[in-house]
Amino acid sequence: MPVVAVARDLDARTLTITARFDAPVERVWQLYADPRQLERVWGPPTHPATFVEHDLRPGGRTTYYMTSPEGERYAGWWEITAVDEPRSFTFDDGFADEDFNPMAAMPVSHNVYTFEPDAGGTVATFRSTFDSAEGLQTVLDMGVEEGATQAINQIDGLLAADAAA
Amino acid sequence: MSGTDEDRADALFQALSDRTRRDILRRVLAGEQSVTALADKYDMSFAAVQKHVAVLERAGLLTKRRQGREQLASGDVQAVRSVASMLEEFESVWRGRIARIDALLADDPPQPPHPHRSEEH
Numbered sequence: 001m002p003v004v005a006v007a008r009d010l011d012a013r014t015l016t017i018t019a020r021f022d023a024p025v026e027r028v029w030q031l032y033a034d035p036r037q038l039e040r041v042w043g044p045p046t047h048p049a050t051f052v053e054h055d056l057r058p059g060g061r062t063t064y065y066m067t068s069p070e071g072e073r074y075a076g077w078w079e080i081t082a083v084d085e086p087r088s089f090t091f092d093d094g095f096a097d098e099d100f101n102p103m104a105a106m107p108v109s110h111n112v113y114t115f116e117p118d119a120g121g122t123v124a125t126f127r128s129t130f131d132s133a134e135g136l137q138t139v140l141d142m143g144v145e146e147g148a149t150q151a152i153n154q155i156d157g158l159l160a161a162d163a164a165a
Numbered sequence: 166m167s168g169t170d171e172d173r174a175d176a177l178f179q180a181l182s183d184r185t186r187r188d189i190l191r192r193v194l195a196g197e198q199s200v201t202a203l204a205d206k207y208d209m210s211f212a213a214v215q216k217h218v219a220v221l222e223r224a225g226l227l228t229k230r231r232q233g234r235e236q237l238a239s240g241d242v243q244a245v246r247s248v249a250s251m252l253e254e255f256e257s258v259w260r261g262r263i264a265r266i267d268a269l270l271a272d273d274p275p276q277p278p279h280p281h282r283s284e285e286h
Contacts (some may be wrong), residue, residue: 002267003260008252015255019263023270031266041265044258087280124266126259133178136251 004123015131021122024135025115028122029086032056032113039064047074052100058083063100078104088114093128107135180224185209186217193227194240201235 005018021028031037035051043049047066054062062078075096075104082090090113112127130136179182181187185207192198192206202213218238221227 002263006256008256009188011178011183013178013252015259016254017256017259017263019266021267021270023273027270027273028266037269041262044261100201124263126263128255129261133175133251136255163253 013133013136014127016125016127018107018123018125020118021124022120023122024120025086025117025122028124029116031053032089035062042066056080056083073098075100078161085146086115108129109135177226180220180226182219183220185195185214186221189214189217189238190221190226190240191236193221194242197237197239199235199237200229203238 002019002021003017004020005016008014010017029096031041033056035054037053038054039049041084042064043066046074047068049064050062051062054060054064058080060078060080060083062080063075064077065073065075067073075098076093077096077100078091078093080089080091084086092108093111094108095103097103107130110129110131112125114125116123116125121148175237181190188207189203192203200215200218201211203218204211206212218227218229218236222229226241227238228241229236231237
């Protein structure tokens, strides 16, 4: 499994996932720089993504939408805030109306993706932070859920991880 | 999800956003405690600790009952679970995404180990 670590920070509403891919950093970067490749991985098979604009440079703007099985479109935007090609990029991800205007009342997540070389492969770290629990919930409600929410038996683990922080 | 549920989710995260409150919650999840006993654990006034307990109570993370002159607090395990489940759901989104990235990268035609530009003639 490519996922090597998952860290959930309850109070900071942050999820950090670390994965290892069997491809060099430059190749992984290319996947994020190319909207045709990016849209193949962004949305789940039930909600395919279409990237309309995509410019992986500081200040660059991305617009995309995902299409639900019922044909409903959920539009989003990225604003690229920092780029250190091919090692990392930072962006805000929010919801947009059908003309891709950001919806101010909707939640924005703050994301940092980093790619480190690792014996010919890449260790990728994806960190997403939500400003509020409502924001996280809205994102989950937008049709990006995959699979059933599983029963949680990790309270102790979460609280223990938090205590160690 | 209804607005009420979202309000509740926000109250949960709000309550958990404070280190002292998380610490209080850990203690009362482990077992019922009097508010007086809790207050002894922190370098702050009884009123301040009582205020933290009240925030946790409003978020539904903690319940209080009275026994004589004591207020006894205990943690609500179910409520803590609901916070964790939201992040867990988001994690499953990411696991799917990473599996797709992995599959896309594996689709690549084999690359020479040291790709370089062709020599100039």
